[in-house]
Amino acid sequence: MTPTTASFSSVIPKKIRVIGVPLDLGQSRRGVDMGPSAVRVAGLEARLEALGHMVEDGGNVSVAIAEQKKEGHPHAKYLKEITATCVKHAELMIKTLESGKVPIVLGGDHSVAAGTVAGVAEFYRRQNQKIGLIWIDAHSDINTPELANILNFSPKVSPENCVLVGVRDIDAVEKENVRQAGIEVFTMRDIDERGMRTVMEEALRMAGRGTAGYHISLDMDWVDPEDAPGVGTPVRGGATYREAHLAMEIIADHGRMLSFEIVEVNPVIDEHNRTAELAVELTLSAFGKKIL
Numbered sequence: 634m635t636p637t638t639a640s641f642s643s644v645i646p647k648k649i650r651v652i653g654v655p656l657d658l659g660q661s662r663r664g665v666d667m668g669p670s671a672v673r674v675a676g677l678e679a680r681l682e683a684l685g686h687m688v689e690d691g692g693n694v695s696v697a698i699a700e701q702k703k704e705g706h707p708h709a710k711y712l713k714e715i716t717a718t719c720v721k722h723a724e725l726m727i728k729t730l731e732s733g734k735v736p737i738v739l740g741g742d743h744s745v746a747a748g749t750v751a752g753v754a755e756f757y758r759r760q761n762q763k764i765g766l767i768w769i770d771a772h773s774d775i776n777t778p779e780l781a782n783i784l785n786f787s788p789k790v791s792p793e794n795c796v797l798v799g800v801r802d803i804d805a806v807e808k809e810n811v812r813q814a815g816i817e818v819f820t821m822r823d824i825d826e827r828g829m830r831t832v833m834e835e836a837l838r839m840a841g842r843g844t845a846g847y848h849i850s851l852d853m854d855w856v857d858p859e860d861a862p863g864v865g866t867p868v869r870g871g872a873t874y875r876e877a878h879l880a881m882e883i884i885a886d887h888g889r890m891l892s893f894e895i896v897e898v899n900p901v902i903d904e905h906n907r908t909a910e911l912a913v914e915l916t917l918s919a920f921g922k923k924i925l
């Protein structure tokens with residue numbers, strides 16, 4: 634654990650590439666394909682640059698739209714299309730990391746993470762290093778077995794370096810899957826009882842143990858719908874505005890984040906783009922913005 638010694642307003646400048654993945658084939662409610670635009674409109678690039686970072690926008694990964702495609706099996710309707718997108722996206726992640734840039738991925742639904750994690754894990758695997766994964770989400774949709782084989786290696790992340798934070802909506806089958814996967818889970822109850830700071834410090838320690846660092850996958854539905862109404866699947870009882878910022882600030886303090894991802898912003902059900910605005914604010918906190 635690295636205690637923060639940075640004085641106020643000092644941010645270590647990073648080279649960042651923003652990558653949009655407007656995928657909404659992984660879920661039934663439509664609209665998260667507009668997430669990347671909504672987050673760009675909320676000023677992501679300019680506000681990161683104002684913080685001292687160098688940002689380039691890598692555009693969007695091309696994605697099939699539902700209307701073009703025939704549905705497959707009801708439980709994984711567009712698996713072929715999702716896999717094709719994730720493979721392209723994973724290759725772009727590798728190129729981005731090879732060029733020394735930190736990727737910020739804008740979803741899209743959470744299935745984009747299969748591509749993100751595959752790409753980051755593969756880049757570090759080529760250097761004989763492992764990565765950790767912090768999955769911050771109301772749900773436990775971390776396990777999509779059909780997508781686990783992207784880039785033909787698995788597991789992408791060892792279970793002991795994989796941490797789920799903020800879960801509050803989980804069915805019996807998912808509970809069993811999570812237990813069997815052997816990954817660490819901090820539920821909203823853990824956050825209520827032990828506080829965000831303790832939970833995040835533990836989560837980062839687990840993800841960071843023996844790894845090059847970790848990928849942060851942030852599903853905006855983790856935040857309470859009070860502050861983030863425009864998400865794929867809103868569930869009450871989420872993190873407060875300040876808890877969410879604190880979690881991101883602690884991530885920035887530790888300085889070991891390899892890549893960052895915001896998913897499930899849905900402008901169709903949002904209120905004047907406030908969920909995308911919050912997504913930008915949280916990204917700024919994760920990239921070093923401090924109150925003082």
Ligand code: MG
Nearest residue numbers: 743770774852
């Ligand atoms: Mg999710």
